Amino acid sequence: MIFVTGGSGLIGNFLIPALLEQGHKVKALYREQVPAIPGSEQVQWLEGDVLDPLFLRKALQDVTHVFHCAGVVSYAPQDEELLKQVNIEGTANIVDVCLEHPGIRLCHVSSIAAVGRPKGATLLTENSKWDLAEEHSAYARSKYWGELEVWRGIAEGLSAVIVNPSVILGPADWNRSSTQLFKYIYRERPFYTGGSANFVDVRDVVAAMLQLAFSDISGERYILNAGLMSYKEFFEQAAHCFRKKAPSTKVPPALAEVVWRFEHVRAWLTGGRPLITKDTARVAAKSHVFSNEKICREINLTFRPLSESIVWVCEQLQLSSSEVVGSPGK
Numbered sequence: 613m614i615f616v617t618g619g620s621g622l623i624g625n626f627l628i629p630a631l632l633e634q635g636h637k638v639k640a641l642y643r644e645q646v647p648a649i650p651g652s653e654q655v656q657w658l659e660g661d662v663l664d665p666l667f668l669r670k671a672l673q674d675v676t677h678v679f680h681c682a683g684v685v686s687y688a689p690q691d692e693e694l695l696k697q698v699n700i701e702g703t704a705n706i707v708d709v710c711l712e713h714p715g716i717r718l719c720h721v722s723s724i725a726a727v728g729r730p731k732g733a734t735l736l737t738e739n740s741k742w743d744l745a746e747e748h749s750a751y752a753r754s755k756y757w758g759e760l761e762v763w764r765g766i767a768e769g770l771s772a773v774i775v776n777p778s779v780i781l782g783p784a785d786w787n788r789s790s791t792q793l794f795k796y797i798y799r800e801r802p803f804y805t806g807g808s809a810n811f812v813d814v815r816d817v818v819a820a821m822l823q824l825a826f827s828d829i830s831g832e833r834y835i836l837n838a839g840l841m842s843y844k845e846f847f848e849q850a851a852h853c854f855r856k857k858a859p860s861t862k863v864p865p866a867l868a869e870v871v872w873r874f875e876h877v878r879a880w881l882t883g884g885r886p887l888i889t890k891d892t893a894r895v896a897a898k899s900h901v902f903s904n905e906k907i908c909r910e911i912n913l914t915f916r917p918l919s920e921s922i923v924w925v926c927e928q929l930q931l932s933s934s935e936v937v938g939s940p941g942k
Contacts, residue, residue, distance in 0.1 A: 620646070625647055689750070699751075711765055726752065727740050759833070773827075773834070783924075783929050806843070808840050820913055
């Protein structure tokens, strides 16, 4: 029996059908509602919370493998406590319960945000050192400390592997995760920022997780990244797929610094959520390259070209839920 946390999230939506296709029995954790995915009726769906150890103890009965995909991705200041609870405490709970069941294998989904960024380094690997003195976003800190909980479990005898995906591309809710980038283009927003981001196809993330989880590999972390692409190029490719107008006005770094401060004040006064934060403004201006050499070498994984992934996501979004985003400009 396989247990998947974050069953209603982007990775879970593709991991669960893949597990079923391989003939595995699956139970999965969901929040709010059961996702409409292929084979959903074959899954034992459990409504619960990774912050509830008693629930997790019951969920892990008769389980041989755990895929811990649940997590919060946010750069909004008001989500800092939630990030700590879910990404750190929730992961600690998963590790503790796994340790109570000798023989369980854990595949933990971390993030490239938890990979160190030494000054002057442009190519980052699994061994890049995390500097506690550096300024990190609340999200990055939560993923780093959550990952440390897994390393603690490994030190105590847990068989586990960690994956550190870059920005995951896949068709999902228009208002969540990387799909918001596609929504931004679909609505023909005029601005783009300098800098680049590292991206990876959700199908490649799932392929890597399956190979690693059912291997003898333990005590290793793997960066999952298809490559680096500038935001300008990403927006242009997505706009072409949607047949929309691409952003044409570049926002200089100095203006971005002004905008996030304005948004911070606006959100504080209105109780709303900022459209841009200090962390998103500064992350968008950086261009680190995350090496995928280790995962490609050790399990012979080949990543899909980013252009192919962008086309696929655009097509799937338009087929399934384009009405959700409304008309351009809204």
